[in-house]
Amino acid sequence: MTTIALVSTAGGAGRTTLTASLAVLLARRRRAVVALDFDPQNLLGAHLGLDALSPSGIASALVEGNDAWYASTWRNSEGVLFVPHGQLTLPQLAAAESRLAGSQQWLAAAVAQIDLPESGVVLIDTARYPSQQADHAVRCADLVLCVTPPEPAACATLVARLGALRAACANVEVVVNRLNPARDMQRDALAMLRAAVGGSVSLAQRVHLDAALPESLARGTWFFDDAPQSQAAHDLQGLANWLDAWLGASHAPRRTGEHV
Template sequence: MKTIAIVSPVGGAGRTTLTAELASLLSARGHRMLAVECDPRNVLALHFGLKEPARAGLTSYLESANPANTALNTDDNVLLLPWGGGDTARGAPAGARAQLLASPGWLRELLARVDMPPDALALIDTPTWPSVETSQAIASADLVLAVLPPSPTACAVLMRFREALAGTPCVYVINAVIPARELHVDVVALLRTSLGDALLPYQIHADAGLPEALGRGENFCASASGSAAAHDLQGLAAWLSRWASRAGEPLR
């Protein structure tokens, strides 16, 4: 199973939305998908139509080596492992944070035990970098998909972020772009100059329909398939699908 960590050094970049939409799109392309929420916010399941935050999930494995009934099967044929813990966003259970810090390969070892076919794909949702949960996801990843908003803050932290990821296969995507905003155009141009070939060509347009779809419990790409954002997400999913089929080859 190949693993993709979806990370960002900036809050509000859209990591959870991208995790849910890409998992569904890649499932529709024939990939057996696992979506893992390594984020104490515990909201990824809501993007798949669950009406309340999940009670069981990744935290269950921190509390017990063999918990029961932690994964959920979604309507999009995605196997979902949420963070768990119910409706209160929290960090790892008492004592588990030290476990995560002391065992940077804990999540990688856990995912290796998941009964999925070798050609399956796992997407890992994360909190804003840096965090112990994000470090676990990066250490588990065959590829890091770094999500950047078109903001000056993203430019300001980019160098430190890239230095921290040195040696890790990583590609970047810009999310929530409004082409009519001059600031967005300028930031996109700056990021393109800074990142070069590491920046994927699928910048994702901002779309008010994304939060509206979440509120209705709908899949955005299915309900607004003709939108620019849905087209962008389809392009990104196609790139990830091609990457998954090119084992051992360069990223591009």
């Protein structure tokens, strides 16, 4: 079983959209998939088929201290198992974050309870980095996907956090989302990002901007089914193919600090 965390240093970068899309596209490639919502916005369930924000989820267990989070597991029509975050009040959220701060292995222990085959994958949608939720996800991940729009502020904040992310996880990749090649400013931001990361991180994984993508979400359909010939659908399929190949090549991923 491989764990992948989707993080970003900017809001609205596309983490939840990519978590849900990759969960479905990997399930269609015959992988056993669990999608875990570790963002208090609690929106991943809506992407994966729930009509309303789930009141309970992994964070309810965190607050109640019973750790029986798997009681909130759902399965969608694509065969994706998913666990919502759950709706927390502000005081509950403070209590949850305090528990995460005091129990550094909480999420790793929860993920270790998931019974998936070796080829299975756990995708974790996180709160914006830095946060307790994202920090836990990064530390228990075999691969971190940094989702970033090619915008100056998003790229600058990612560059500032890349060292910490790479210290926490041996495998860090950048996924550029909402790419619009017609905008010069995006080309400049990408050039700045490329110069800052050097050859250490590939920027090959890119998903173009497509205004029809949020419309599919609103309709409850999958964009890559609605517009399979579009550039963004092609990009998402390519990203899923790349990830599927990476998973196939790394059934026993090595964590930072492990002996060679």
